[in-house]
Amino acid sequence: MRKSLALQAEMAQEFGTCVFDVTLDCEDGATAGAEHAQAELVVALANEACSKARSAGTGVRPRIAVRVHPVHHPAFASEVQTIVAGARANLCHIMIPKVESVSDIDMAVAAVDAAGGRSKGAAMPLHVLLESAAAVHRAFEIASHRRVQSVSFGLMDFVSSHGGAIPAAAMSVSGQFEHPLVVRAKLEVASACHAHGKVPSHCVVTEFRDHEALARSAGRAAKEFGYTRMWSIHPGQIRTLLAAFAPQRDEIDVASEIIEAARKAQWAPIEFSGQLHDRASYRFFWHILERAHQTGQVLPAPVRHYFVEAPTQP
Numbered sequence: 518m519r520k521s522l523a524l525q526a527e528m529a530q531e532f533g534t535c536v537f538d539v540t541l542d543c544e545d546g547a548t549a550g551a552e553h554a555q556a557e558l559v560v561a562l563a564n565e566a567c568s569k570a571r572s573a574g575t576g577v578r579p580r581i582a583v584r585v586h587p588v589h590h591p592a593f594a595s596e597v598q599t600i601v602a603g604a605r606a607n608l609c610h611i612m613i614p615k616v617e618s619v620s621d622i623d624m625a626v627a628a629v630d631a632a633g634g635r636s637k638g639a640a641m642p643l644h645v646l647l648e649s650a651a652a653v654h655r656a657f658e659i660a661s662h663r664r665v666q667s668v669s670f671g672l673m674d675f676v677s678s679h680g681g682a683i684p685a686a687a688m689s690v691s692g693q694f695e696h697p698l699v700v701r702a703k704l705e706v707a708s709a710c711h712a713h714g715k716v717p718s719h720c721v722v723t724e725f726r727d728h729e730a731l732a733r734s735a736g737r738a739a740k741e742f743g744y745t746r747m748w749s750i751h752p753g754q755i756r757t758l759l760a761a762f763a764p765q766r767d768e769i770d771v772a773s774e775i776i777e778a779a780r781k782a783q784w785a786p787i788e789f790s791g792q793l794h795d796r797a798s799y800r801f802f803w804h805i806l807e808r809a810h811q812t813g814q815v816l817p818a819p820v821r822h823y824f825v826e827a828p829t830q831p
């Protein structure tokens with residue numbers, strides 16, 4: 518966790534923006550029976566990282582989240598109380614694993630808000646992890662929840678939940694893009710997110726030292742499956758993932774030219790390279806620029822100012 522936070526700070530200084538989230542883990546990362554100690558540790562780490570960022574004076578706010586236990590785990594309520602009460606101002610969201618239904622999200626919201634997750638009208642967002650066939654079946658319903666900001670697909674638990682009906686090969690770097698049930702689940706999650714304006718987050722690649730395989734998987738997740746984020750399981754994967762999800766240089770340049778021409782036309786329709794563009798395509802090209810900024814790409818001067826502060830879509 519400390520290595521990930523240190524890398525986040527290093528890359529924020531390099532790119533001038535926070536280009537990835539760090540999710541501190543209280544679920545799989547905690548020793549059984551030591552849940553409270555783990556919760557206190559992640560509070561201390563989040564607060565320490567944000568304090569260092571403020572002292573550095575870069576103006577870049579770290580993006581730190583915490584993955585807690587599932588809502589039905591005995592440690593869930595006390596864990597959320599410790600984490601939210603202790604680090605509310607320094608967390609960007611809470612990650613809830615093994616969500617099965619909207620009622621699970623409602624339970625999480627109640628616990629987070631009771632611990633101080635709704636402050637001065639601002640409600641702490643939840644990211645949720647779908648890890649079973651039943652959860653994927655309810656993906657659209659879950660993604661529609663007002664407090665859900667992002668939905669992640671949990672590959673290994675999803676495969677395991679089928680009781681051996683899906684082979685272990687479906688958890689591999691290539692098999693996960695070939696087995697029909699896994700492919701269907703990935704598409705359901707991505708489609709549900711896009712239907713409700715939420716962020717779809719792709720599962721990990723466990724072959725964490727194989728950067729070529731990681732780049733291929735991330736590229737397929739982004740270009741074929743509609744995912745806009747992806748989990749890493751090791752700090753060494755971050756730069757490969759950023760490169761895979763970043764727009765190409767020519768895409769950025771064209772998007773910049775179209776958005777600048779649209780601005781000069783006061784967002785009326787324009788002709789560009791023999792094609793008509795209007796507000797529908799402006800939104801598309803705006804998202805390219807936004808993704809470029811989020812992945813640490815250098816934006817052309819005419820549009821760079823849009824991303825100095827919180828941007829407003831045309």
